[in-house]
Amino acid sequence: MVEVKNLSKRYGDHLAVDNLSFTVDKGQILGFLGPNGAGKSTTMNIITGYISATEGSVKINGVDIFDEPEEVKKMIGYLPEFPPLYPDMTVKEYLYFVADLKKVEKKKRKQMIADIMEATKITPMADRLIKHLSKGYKQRVGLAQAIMGYPELIILDEPTVGLDPKQIIEMRELIKDLSKNHTVILSSHIMQEVSAVCDTVMIIDKGKLIISDKPENLSTRLGATGGLRLSVKGDKKVIFEALKSVSRINKIVRHAYVNPGVVELTVYCNENEDIREEVFYALVKANTPILEMQSLRMSLEDIFLKVTSSSKHSSLQEADGNDAEESVEKEVSSNAGDI
Amino acid sequence: MLAIYKKELRSYFNSMIGYVFMAFFLLIIGVYYFFNNLMYHLANFEYTLSLISFIFILLIPLLTMRLMAEENKQKTDQLLYTAPVTATAIVAGKFLAVLTILSMVMGITCFYPLILSRYGDVQLSSAYAGIGAFLLLGAAYLSMGLFISSLTDSQVVAAVISFVVFLFTVLMDGIAGMFSSDNKTAVIVFSVILVLICIMLYKMMHNLTVAIGVGVVCEAVLLTLFFTNPTLFDGSVRKVFSWLSVNTRYDNFTIGVFDLSAIVYYISFTVLFNFLTVQVIKKKRWS
Known part of the structure; x- marks a missing residue:
């Protein structure tokens, strides 16, 4: 047409x-x-x-x-x-x-x-x-x-x-x-x-x-960031110790407190890997109940910001590759600020 | 074309402009008619018209200023230029609308010679030829006003520029007479005009090489002509300036001569400026 x-x-x-x-x-x-x-x-x-x-x-x-x-x-x-x-x-x-x-x-x-x-x-x-x-x-x-x-x-x-x-x-x-x-x-x-x-x-x-x-x-194409957003009840140290036992986790970012005794954090793994069960059992073992668990997925808004704010977006590959990591971190840290 | 014609015509009578234009125009014609023809028993209505050709300078900008400028300002030009109509149809519709309003005025004045003829011998043919020529004179001004309006998106700017340009065409005859008729003056005047044209070209195209190139080539032609055949330039300034003097073309009609060359002049003038307006619209697409 x-x-x-x-x-x-x-x-x-x-x-x-x-x-x-x-x-x-x-x-x-x-x-x-x-x-x-x-x-x-x-x-x-x-x-x-x-x-x-x-x-x-x-x-x-x-x-x-x-x-x-x-x-x-x-x-x-x-x-x-x-x-x-x-x-x-x-x-x-x-x-x-x-x-x-x-x-x-x-x-x-x-x-x-x-x-x-x-x-x-x-x-x-x-x-x-x-x-x-x-x-x-x-x-x-x-x-x-x-x-x-x-x-x-x-x-x-x-x-x-x-x-x-x-x-x-x-x-x-x-x-x-x-x-x-x-x-x-x-x-x-x-x-x-x-x-x-x-x-x-x-x-x-x-x-x-x-x-x-x-x-x-x-x-799905740009939004798969490989990671989980968690709210876990319990002591900070115990939780971190427990999560370290999950080998596939690359990085843990803790956010500001909302409620005392509840730890808000984001864990990252490689893209397209599912670590939900492992995380669940690790935290159960540590006796720290998970209150919320959510897969990280970018909204269209985030994708839009991600692809338009990177300065060298001459092709899709670049936006898909290295830049992605950087922008995601930025996005998460700004979220942390909100909370 | 008809859609635009109807829209324009309606807008003149929805706003006050149409009525103000017609009323003021008829008032002036009426006053001159009353004193010249009725009080002083002059039988020639065409002569009366020649006395009031100056009001075109004041009234035509009133009519034409909004034609294109307002479309540009309100961004309604986007509607017109993306609709399935050609630029020629748009310009024709608008021009015919203003021409219709002027024709209404001239139509009413057609009764005046008839009134005179009740009181004595009136040569109706020359009176009506005068009215027709006067309408064509107005059409020439309208096309120029329409062209100027298409260059800007401000009504006020369009009105002021139209006013100045019209004034210039009226004064042109007098100005031309002031230049001496020898050929050296002619070359100098033409060179100055050439420089002005080149500056305008540069402003329009933003291309220095083209502007200077055109200037140098034309100047070279001018100088070659001057040195090979200097007599060609004798009195040429007056000749060229009087080409632009729209008003003086009407003079023959005042003494009852049907001047075909003036009719051709007015029609070509009108067609030329309408053509230029179409080009301005087309150029806009390419800018």
């Missing part, structure tokens, strides 16, 4: 998008994840034909955006970072204008606008001036604009910015609904959003693709 090849965009000396390639299949939801200024909006602007690429090609249904922009633009609905609204129009006027602009057939127009207003829950605002709407409603009118004409590909740049938690959930549901009949590309810097909605997540930073996978794979 969408085929992006070796896309680059250069502004003077600054490389906003750097050799980006990906494909999106029909009916999928692709999420761009990245910090501010990562090149998410630039990429979207290129796909929609708003700006040109310095190099590379974008094809939608096999049609190149540079060769036949009008043809491709018919297939795309776009909600940019700032919803493109005319403040002096009412919601209804605006949607009629957009329908007209996108060449929706006259007969279907009325019904389509009513349906879209219903779906985006802006029907009660139909006759209000857009400048009088709250940010959340403006965002939804922007979304309504993007869906207008039911294009095959819908591109949403940070669709949930400015919405309250309830609206965010509604928006996610709406996006999921849309994906039944449309292909969706959305961008966000919020992790839960992407993991809740998307089929595929692409993490980009400084214009480069860092990693691209399913959200659940991402956490």
